[in-house]
Amino acid sequence: MGLDGSVSSSAPSDGAVVRMTGVDVVRGENHLLRGVDWRVEADHRWVVLGPNGAGKTTLMQLAGALLHPSRGEVRLLGETLGAVDVFELRPRIGLTSAALSQRIGPAEKTGDVVVSAGYAVVGRWRERYDVHDLTRAGMLMEQWGVAQFAHRPFGTLSEGERKRAQIARALMPDPELLLLDEPGAGLDLGGREDLVARLSDLARYHYAPAQVLVTHHVEEIPPGYTHALLLRGGEVVAAGAADDVLTAEKLSDTFGLPLDLTRTDGRFTARRAR
């Protein structure tokens, strides 16, 4: 896959794309996140793993400037949440999630879904886009294998085609941080393998944004991902270099059952230990 040739904006002055310090997110009696410390650098590609309800989507909402912490500090692209206009921050962050995809009208033309992201809105709202936007949208749709659907309503695309269109949309504003919350959910085996290969290419592309991928399945970790964060019950079980964190012991701890983990050619598989 040929990837975007443009150079992303320079890294923020303090070096970190995401820096969370002592972060809690509390709703009523519930700690959705507790004591989270996390640092993502521009050249990092993180996978976030954890069982249902662990707090992965909450973590992505913080990193996407969609949510403020109850306690602690979240710095994104050199700015501190609470002390920055989030509407200036959000266009610098590309996000895909099930919640966002539900907000896309099924009658919206796929090409419009992608091109309108540059304006941080869902759906086309301007009558005219400049040539640069249309060219970039066309290039991204080619790269993500959805160019042939430009004139098709988004609602007529298959799950896999929709996932790829959403990633093209997320990349449209040339973000400095790309957050992918379960992009592999609902894909068949071929769709998953195609997505993993494309994400692996993107991970290895020097000028690509910092990336964070949330998944339930180690099989979906693209080769080239450098770091891993394991969450359980709102707390970080382990975070750091992928080779240190992606171990049978730590995954067993995270998912609460004994697991065997194997790694072949950079791909992982996990199964219950016998």
Ligand SMILES: Nc1ncnc2c1ncn2[C@@H]1O[C@H](COP(=O)(O)OP(=O)(O)OP(=O)(O)O)[C@@H](O)[C@H]1O
């Ligand atoms: N507004 C809220 N009030 C109370 N609890 C909430 C609220 N929002 C989320 N939660 C709870 O916080 C926990 C973490 O939710 P989150 O969506 O971050 O989990 P997740 O790791 O993304 O799970 P999944 O794998 O199922 O997507 C869940 O138990 C959820 O029920």
Ligand SMILES: [Mg+2]
């Ligand atoms: Mg989630």
